[in-house]
Amino acid sequence: MNWLAKLIAGRSDxxxxxxxxxxxxxxxxxxxxxxxxxxxxxxxxxxxxxxxxGLNLEQDSLLAVAAIAIxxxxxxxxxxxxxxLTPEPVVTLANLLSFCGKGPVIAxxxxxxxxxxxxxxxxxxxxxxxxxxxxxxxxxxxxxxERIDHPARLADWMNSFGIETFQRHHALGDAWAIAQLALAxxxxxxxxxYGSARALADMERMRRQLRRQS
Amino acid sequence: MTASAPEMLVGASSDFLKRFxxxxxxxxxxxxxxxxxxxLAFHARGSEVLTPEMGQARHFYIIQRGKIQSRxxxxxxxxxxxxxxxxxxxxxxxxxxxxxxxxxxxxIAVEDSFCFQISADDFMQLMQMSxxxxxxxxxYIASLLNQSRQQLQTTFSQRAAExxxxxxxxxxxxxxxxxxxxxxxxxxxxxxxxxxxxxxxMVVADPEGHPLGILTQSxxxxxxxxxxxxxxxxxxxxxxxxxxxxxxxxSAYDAALEMATHGIRxxxxxxxxGRLQGVVSERDLFSLQRxxxxxxxxxxxxxxxxxxxxxxxxxxxxxxxxxxxxxxxxEQLTQFISALNDxxxxxxxxxxxxxxxxxxxxxxxxxxxxxxxxxxxxxxxQDNGIIWICPEFDQVGPLRARLVxxxxxxxxxxxxxGFPLCKGNIMASNPELCLTLDExxxxxxxxxxxxxxxxxxxxxxFFDFRVIHGNERLGDQLRxxxxxxxxxxxxxxxxxxxxxxxxxxxxxxxxxxxVDDDGTIDLKKSGARLFVDVARILALRTGIxxxxxxxxxxxxxxxMGVPPEEVAAIIDGFHFIQLLRLxxxxxxxxxxxxxxxxxxxxxxxxxxxxxxxxAFRQARKLQLRLKLDYQL
Numbered sequence: 001m002n003w004l005a006k007l008i009a010g011r012s013d014x015x016x017x018x019x020x021x022x023x024x025x026x027x028x029x030x031x032x033x034x035x036x037x038x039x040x041x042x043x044x045x046x047x048x049x050x051x052x053x054g055l056n057l058e059q060d061s062l063l064a065v066a067a068i069a070i071x072x073x074x075x076x077x078x079x080x081x082x083x084x085l086t087p088e089p090v091v092t093l094a095n096l097l098s099f100c101g102k103g104p105v106i107a108x109x110x111x112x113x114x115x116x117x118x119x120x121x122x123x124x125x126x127x128x129x130x131x132x133x134x135x136x137x138x139x140x141x142x143x144x145x146e147r148i149d150h151p152a153r154l155a156d157w158m159n160s161f162g163i164e165t166f167q168r169h170h171a172l173g174d175a176w177a178i179a180q181l182a183l184a185x186x187x188x189x190x191x192x193x194y195g196s197a198r199a200l201a202d203m204e205r206m207r208r209q210l211r212r213q214s
Numbered sequence: 215m216t217a218s219a220p221e222m223l224v225g226a227s228s229d230f231l232k233r234f235x236x237x238x239x240x241x242x243x244x245x246x247x248x249x250x251x252x253x254l255a256f257h258a259r260g261s262e263v264l265t266p267e268m269g270q271a272r273h274f275y276i277i278q279r280g281k282i283q284s285r286x287x288x289x290x291x292x293x294x295x296x297x298x299x300x301x302x303x304x305x306x307x308x309x310x311x312x313x314x315x316x317x318x319x320x321x322i323a324v325e326d327s328f329c330f331q332i333s334a335d336d337f338m339q340l341m342q343m344s345x346x347x348x349x350x351x352x353x354y355i356a357s358l359l360n361q362s363r364q365q366l367q368t369t370f371s372q373r374a375a376e377x378x379x380x381x382x383x384x385x386x387x388x389x390x391x392x393x394x395x396x397x398x399x400x401x402x403x404x405x406x407x408x409x410x411x412x413x414x415x416m417v418v419a420d421p422e423g424h425p426l427g428i429l430t431q432s433x434x435x436x437x438x439x440x441x442x443x444x445x446x447x448x449x450x451x452x453x454x455x456x457x458x459x460x461x462x463x464x465s466a467y468d469a470a471l472e473m474a475t476h477g478i479r480x481x482x483x484x485x486x487x488g489r490l491q492g493v494v495s496e497r498d499l500f501s502l503q504r505x506x507x508x509x510x511x512x513x514x515x516x517x518x519x520x521x522x523x524x525x526x527x528x529x530x531x532x533x534x535x536x537x538x539x540x541x542x543x544x545e546q547l548t549q550f551i552s553a554l555n556d557x558x559x560x561x562x563x564x565x566x567x568x569x570x571x572x573x574x575x576x577x578x579x580x581x582x583x584x585x586x587x588x589x590x591x592x593x594x595x596q597d598n599g600i601i602w603i604c605p606e607f608d609q610v611g612p613l614r615a616r617l618v619x620x621x622x623x624x625x626x627x628x629x630x631x632g633f634p635l636c637k638g639n640i641m642a643s644n645p646e647l648c649l650t651l652d653e654x655x656x657x658x659x660x661x662x663x664x665x666x667x668x669x670x671x672x673x674x675x676f677f678d679f680r681v682i683h684g685n686e687r688l689g690d691q692l693r694x695x696x697x698x699x700x701x702x703x704x705x706x707x708x709x710x711x712x713x714x715x716x717x718x719x720x721x722x723x724x725x726x727x728x729v730d731d732d733g734t735i736d737l738k739k740s741g742a743r744l745f746v747d748v749a750r751i752l753a754l755r756t757g758i759x760x761x762x763x764x765x766x767x768x769x770x771x772x773x774m775g776v777p778p779e780e781v782a783a784i785i786d787g788f789h790f791i792q793l794l795r796l797x798x799x800x801x802x803x804x805x806x807x808x809x810x811x812x813x814x815x816x817x818x819x820x821x822x823x824x825x826x827x828x829a830f831r832q833a834r835k836l837q838l839r840l841k842l843d844y845q846l
Contacts, residue, residue: 066219067219068219068223073255073256074253074254074255074331075253075254075255076253077220077223077224077227077249077250077252077253078220078250079220080219080220080222080223081219082218082219082222161279161326162279162280163279164230165226166222166225166226166229172219172222172223173222176223176226180254180256180328183254183255183256183328184256184258184326186256187256187257187258187261188258191258
């Protein structure tokens, strides 16, 4: 499907030709939104990460998406997803949504990942799914100030925890490292009275406001 | 389509696990089974991963990153003592999960840690599908020991392979084409030819190549230089006629024997027609001394002087190297070394006896310390003494003087054969250690009555005595008396125990090992000694006659009702430390530096480090037992 076809099809669900994809999206819509006040170990989080042609939101485009689930505080290799956007962006994105369900999602530098993904959802699926986004870029220095007390690069956090991954700057490779950081973050959050996704999201919002004010 | 996300993550886990034993040897399908099912979880510093209170162990854990401490639960005193720290690649709780019971230890994260875990059911299935993993789990320490031995073998087998056997035909050892001159050659030109071809000797032969004589470098000084021999005269005037020769089919061993018998350094190799094929030097043979136990033994027993015994002593070291290459364990190895050193010592004593009038004197030459325990490594100095009985009509003083003079010669010759003189003068030539049976009893008795630190130190050396030569009954009598005296004296045993517990295994709480300032561990002082000291006390307490640590532990275990597998693990630990000592001594000796017992744990491979840790844990277990027994 090229951009012209999409343009003609318009930004509605009517543009989804593939019945399997339409079915998957229908199921996703029917899901109940996960209760964000549940404790971490009862919450299924999805670590989301993207791979783009660059870091410029205006010019660069999405190449691939990766997702790793954290369920009951554990990462199981079977609970992971990775796919390039081409040749079937609709299938890729629909699968990604099915994988995430309606639980909270975790990213590192969420602003970029989120914008990239939302634009892709909009373009290819015709809507932007509403998800609860958590950003480790902001949360990690708040939770582990004794390690690094300011927003730092992923490499710095990996270094601090001694975390390794099989391939850096690969959507899934980085997601694997981010997911391990997320395990640590959830554990620390629990003992610091940020026991749910909602509590973490609130804390993240406050941190952002503080930073803007200072 | 490229690899799916689960495939990539499984690949990452399996790459990680392959850095550790036993996963690096695991069957591919078993490793795939494991990594597909292993989930990763985080354990914050200070949190409990698994405790006995959690009930039946439901998961098997493999540490991915961080440190987990295992603490024995129970009485508080025990808890503090029996803890150990595990790092990446290590797994737990093998016993509990395979027996479907609660863990006996509590596992606490001492750092922020990540662990892979699989369910108990998957663990069982993995054991069934993977013989490697099964072996790993059931023979935890034993299998590690084997592997290490195998690794040791590969290190040495290369070197051993370079050595040919002493049965190699001489013709194979000849490296250069034969060089010879005719008998009428001027001596000067013969010497020029020697220098030019860089050879150590010049053969003189007739035109067909039949050897007539030889002139070696060592002949130059006495025959040419000092008498100012006229170099224009023919070489036949100065050569050694009728040189020693052997056919090319003779063995290297024959050549060594010929050289040793006639005291020569070069031997001519000839073909079936008696024509020169080449020259074999002593040095050529030296490089392939792969001599058997029997040969060395025969060599020792037939030796008539110290030179021959010195050669035998070198052979013993060479043999030890070969035995390590063949993968022999440290117990047998130290026994071999011990047996050969005993034979060597006996021969030295017999040779010395010929120079001293000891006719009719009832005495026993005894070894103390590691030699007394059959645990000699390659860098042991002599520790010896004499037990004797003074005949009724003789005077003690003059007789002792004769024995001391005799002992001095033995000590000197032992030193010449590679057993350095004892710096602490623990030698039979010291009149203080050349005592009658009654004097020894008094000496031992005074230590037992007043166990001050020096007495305890003495006890740790002298109580491990063993008769090497002479009347064995003297040793038996002293041993029987000693066991009887100490068995009833629990205060003395307690002092010995307190002394033994002063050195603790160098295991760290956070780091693997506690090292000395130079980054090393002294495997004698903080390794072998831990086992030896406890074994000695157990032997005294249970009245065991052997002086060997392993026998003492085994026999004491039987008497005290310790399960055989428990004592086997302890002995394995002791053997491993001894093996590491021997290995480092060997490698160092080859480089020519003095051997000591220090080892830098950072230079060990992952496997050896882990076994060493396990060995130290066994030492700690042993010490703990002693601590409880004597309530220290």
